Amino acid sequence: MNRGPAAAAENRAALIAAAREIFAEQGVDAPLSAIAKRAGVGQGSLYRHFPTRGAIAGAAFDANVADIERLVADGGTLAEVLGMVEEQATSSPALIDVTLHHSGEARAAQLQERMMALIEATLPAGRVAGTVPEHFTADDVMLCVRLVASALAESSLDERVPLVRRSWQLLGVRLPDKAEPE
Amino acid sequence: MNRGPAAAAENRAALIAAAREIFAEQGVDAPLSAIAKRAGVGQGSLYRHFPTRGAIAGAAFDANVADIERLVADGGTLAEVLGMVEEQATSSPALIDVTLHHSGEARAAQLQERMMALIEATLPAGRVAGTVPEHFTADDVMLCVRLVASALAESSLDERVPLVRRSWQLLGVRLPDKAEPE
């Protein structure tokens, strides 16, 4: 990374990617310096781009949401959306924690809204497909997501699969098995 | 009561009480020194009684479970058990985190077993009363508890009441309203 505005954008991206990795690997309390080092960037640059822990966490989470947005833009179904959330929550449970605990209300609210939009976009077809019961509102689906994601965040590695499977059942959500549908 | 074995027991109790407060107020990462100070004992005594953060957290959580055990021993219903869990999770969400993340597997497993016993004891009557659906197993109830408790732990203060209310609904759990029965 050298100088100039082009480099600035590159650094930003590198930092976000690094943050996703580091938070996944080391958890909520990972030292910010680890992120800078992983990104191959000075401490100062991390601070310039993201003045608080919440800011970098939010940006990392942002990338998660963006992934789902891309999925939906490509025609993904509600089931696939929920599946991806599940995957994200499983592989990096800390991210939820960091984002919720450190990014300001505003930021959290904004991320939540984007998720809501995605749910709303896929919900009608999802109802028809039987992914969720007919009477579920978007808020309900969002709540399901939160319940499952939070539980995943606090579960040990080996109990995650059964936990998530049964949780969906109790909540009336029907996802196809993990085995990629042919 | 400053020295001697009599004081030891008192100090232990004071430390546990302090830990419950401090973890509730300051969260998972509260400085252990704060617990010692709140309990009115020296740092060394905290370490003598509870050599690790997990140990004191486990003991504090223990007290939570003990409260529920007392409730059940006094004839509490499943609905009341769930209500108390909800209350504990709301007032001290951090405790779940600390216990899960710091007390060893063994400890966590043992606490979980005690909860299971309480659920099993109250489940039959709970089914009859309509607190939970007929087909719910004790494992299912336990899972409901975990889902709600985890979500509470990661929610902001003002969204907790609606969150928990709707969660129970989605999970098919029916609790009486919080308003104390006249």
Added chain:
Amino acid sequence: MNRGPAAAAENRAALIAAAREIFAEQGVDAPLSAIAKRAGVGQGSLYRHFPTRGAIAGAAFDANVADIERLVADGGTLAEVLGMVEEQATSSPALIDVTLHHSGEARAAQLQERMMALIEATLPAGRVAGTVPEHFTADDVMLCVRLVASALAESSLDERVPLVRRSWQLLGVRLPDKAEPE
């Protein structure tokens, strides 16, 4: 250990034995509490008997010297005396450190005098036997002891044997091989 003056003597002995073990195992900076625990005695008792670290260290070293005194009383030769010193220094190098650094001048001087007496007692025969050169004074022998003991104290485990062997050579001291003479 119960009470009364008989117990007091027992405790004292147990503490000294424990100190020899602990200093040997854990080195100079071993926590005094470890000695009390090993001796099966309360912290307070350790303090009653030995008010300072130097006091307990001195007493432990005392036991070392006493062992040699017993050896000489039983007709031990200078070579045997030096061999026992070597053995003590090898198995518990820390003791020298602790004693020298913590016991007061007076104590150290007194221990040194007792060693001198032992050397003087065995020196004449030692000269004849060729253990040390004819012209060695007791002071010289004492110095040899100090040189070798100090070096042992600061050597790593596996270099001790060659170190001590060659040291004696350079110093003109001739000890029989370790293999017990039949």
Added chain:
Amino acid sequence: MNRGPAAAAENRAALIAAAREIFAEQGVDAPLSAIAKRAGVGQGSLYRHFPTRGAIAGAAFDANVADIERLVADGGTLAEVLGMVEEQATSSPALIDVTLHHSGEARAAQLQERMMALIEATLPAGRVAGTVPEHFTADDVMLCVRLVASALAESSLDERVPLVRRSWQLLGVRLPDKAEPE
């Protein structure tokens, strides 16, 4: 010179200088904070430069060896080398301890090798000059150094001069008197 890479080198040097002083004054167990304070840098900087006690001790000892290397490079004799060792050991006996006990094997071995090289470089002329007996190997000289240095490290201030003088004699080493040769 407060920040930047230029200051880094200065700070490093200041830390090493401070460490030499502090270890000399306060011994092996001197608080690392004292070194930082003496060097006029923050605690963090000490840790950045030297992550362990052994690292800073090794660096300090390193400086000792470097002094001798400079001496040899300037044509110093074996006698002068031994004299400088004696001086270093006398003025800062702790350094030997710290280095041996805390710097890893590798480090210690490397320092020892450098000393060996210096001895080997000056030994032939030293033999001719009568500083050491003809038959002494470099290993022998090294051993003499260790014996004397260790003993100095564990001697009280006022016995050092006679101790070291007589030690050299017993070991067959002949150094000129301390009085600077005109």
Added chain:
DNA sequence: AATGAATGAGTATTCATTCAT
């Protein structure tokens, strides 16, 4: 006289944040 819990000062260590270059 013995016990062992309580104390709290002392030290190591980490890391968010700043800032000279």
Added chain:
DNA sequence: CATGAATGAATACTCATTCAT
């Protein structure tokens, strides 16, 4: 703008010493 060293407050943890029982 980027860098990465410097900072120092915050925290964990240990252990010598005291003292009520």
